[in-house]
Amino acid sequence: MAKTYDVLVVGAGIVGLATAYRLLEKRPSLKLAVVDKENRVAAHQSGHNSGVIHSGIYYRPGSLRARYCISGYKALLPFCDEQGVPYEICGKLIVATREAELPRLEAILQHGRANGLAGIRRIGPEEARAIEPNVRTVAALRVPQTGIMDYVALAEAYRRLIESRGAQVLLGSAVREVRRNHRLEVIAEDRTIRTRLLINCAGLYADEIARLTLPGHGWQILPFRGEYYSLTPEGCKLVKHLIYPVPDPDFPFLGEHFTRLIHGGVEAGPNAVLAFAREGYHRTIVNWRELAGTLTYPGFRRLAVRHWRQGLMEQYRSWSKPAFVRQLQKLVPAVRSEHLQPGGAGVRAVLCSRKGELSDDFVIEEGPAVVNVLNAPSPAATASLAVGQHIADRALTQIGD
Ligand SMILES: Cc1cc2nc3c(=O)[nH]c(=O)nc-3n(C[C@H](O)[C@H](O)[C@H](O)COP(=O)(O)OP(=O)(O)OC[C@H]3O[C@@H](n4cnc5c(N)ncnc54)[C@H](O)[C@@H]3O)c2cc1C
Known part of the structure; x- marks a missing residue:
């Protein structure tokens, strides 16, 4: 017998679970399920990331990444305090190692200020070495807001809360097909799930899931x-907090850094x-x-x-x-x-895109009875409560808030 829900979220990563949490917060009576092909939550990007709580300093002011990161950060810390999710605000240094990087360092500082970050400042090599004795730099930015956390524990907390509000988390069920009748019929392994609305938070497979309902999309x-x-333990002595290079604006996700881990x-x-x-x-x-x-x-x-x-x-x-x-x-x-x-x-x-352009911001596209989260880039883990809120609002508008 097919089960029927108001909302089915595909993907029990941090974005799918946060969306489910926000939906039930706003509409506790909603019949909701989250389905994932793996046997645990946060099995992919959400469980394999750097574990950094981003401050929002890098992102273009006004972009979705900047907005979600700043508001998600503000919501995240009280949530973690309440739910006992381990985190630490340890701050980070963004380090220019050549004079040529100084204009980009300055641009990042300006972005941070435009994004409302208090207390970020440019420091010289001596002050940088007082914080990180082994760093080499010509100038650095000190970002006090940056932290580290356990994102798997965060995903588990979302799961606990949504299950306590009556949602079902259906693991080990890969979505393979979506049929449109008067409701959507989602085929996930041997289950048939009927739903009024499908929210696609399938991460690395979000384009393929989107193709099941919007066959023509070109992403x-x-x-x-x-x-x-x-x-190694000896190497760990060289790094106290987080040390990042100045990112290349064309490839902001490139640039190896040092990250202290929460555990x-x-x-x-x-x-x-x-x-x-x-x-x-x-x-x-x-x-x-x-x-x-x-x-x-x-x-x-x-x-x-x-x-x-x-x-x-x-x-x-x-x-x-x-x-x-x-x-x-x-x-x-x-x-x-x-x-x-x-x-x-x-x-x-x-x-x-087909033109070879990489999306550097969130991309959320809607179709009839479907919300597709096609791109949830870093800092989606930091920003999950804000992104989840936004997706939940769009979903509720579709099904009639
Ligand atoms: C290397 C790396 C480092 C990062 N570092 C940070 C960081 O330090 N801080 C930060 O804020 N962000 C960071 N990010 C970004 C952040 O982790 C991701 O943006 C976020 O986890 C995306 O979450 P998601 O729920 O969209 O995707 P995912 O976590 O990938 O979840 C998608 C889920 O969909 C499921 N799924 C896929 N296909 C199907 C199907 N057919 N049927 C059912 N289920 C399906 C998958 O099993 C998966 O569980 C990093 C990302 C990476 C990869």
Whole structure:
């Protein structure tokens, strides 16, 4: 017998669960389910990220990323206090290592101020070394708001709350088909689920789920793996908080950094290399269907022609530990190869248009009885309560608030 819901959320990552939480907060009587193909929540991007609470300093003022990050941050800390989700506000340094990076450092400072961040300031090398004794810099930004947290624990907290409000979290059920009758009929493994509204928060597969209801949409998700090294106990002594380089405005997700973890230890990374499978957490994992989909997508080919040099450099650093170490030594010269041991990896969903343009902001598109979250880039974990609120508002408008 098919079960019937008011709202079905596809994807039990942090965005899908936060959306469900916000929906039930506003409309407790809603019949709601969240479905995921994995047997646990936060199995992909949400459970493989850097664990950083972003301040919002980087994002273009007025962009959705800036707005969601700032308001999501404000909502996140009281939520974590209330729910016992571990976090720490430890601050970070954004470090210019060459004079040529100073104008970009200044632009980031201005973005931060325009985004309303109090207390951020530019500091000189001496003050930077008082905070991070091993850093090399010509000037740095001190961002006191940045923190670290356990995003899997956050996702578990959302899950607990929505289940306590009567929602069902259906794990181990991959959505394969959506039929339109007078309700939507969603086929997930051997379940048939009827729903008035479907919210697609499928992360790395959001474009494929969107195609089930909007066959003509031209977007494609390109998977970029971010690989980390863990610092040995000796290496951990070199880093006190978080140390980031000045990002390249064309590739803001590039730029290996040092991140202290909430449960102890320090990670260095991630890089960004094309993954040969959407869930290709290691370079040996290949999904031929998905790889062919990437390589034959006109947007990917255009991107590759424009940025092949950058792409090759990232591949080289992925294979060559000395090259990775040299990159890190620009920030912390004392770090040595023997301080680094292989760490985890995450795969980032990067939304690309047929013209080869990468979306750097949230992309949420609606169709009849459907809300598709096509792009939920970093800082979606930090911003999950704000993004979830926005998606929930749009969903409630569709089903009649
Ligand atoms: C390497 C890396 C580092 C990052 N660092 C940070 C950071 O420090 N701070 C920060 O704020 N953000 C960070 N981010 C961004 C943040 O983690 C993501 O934006 C966020 O987790 C996206 O959440 P999501 O719920 O949209 O996607 P996901 O967490 O990927 O969830 C999507 C879910 O959909 C499910 N799914 C897919 N297809 C189907 C299907 N057919 N049927 C059923 N279920 C399906 C998947 O199993 C998955 O559980 C980082 C991301 C990466 C990859």
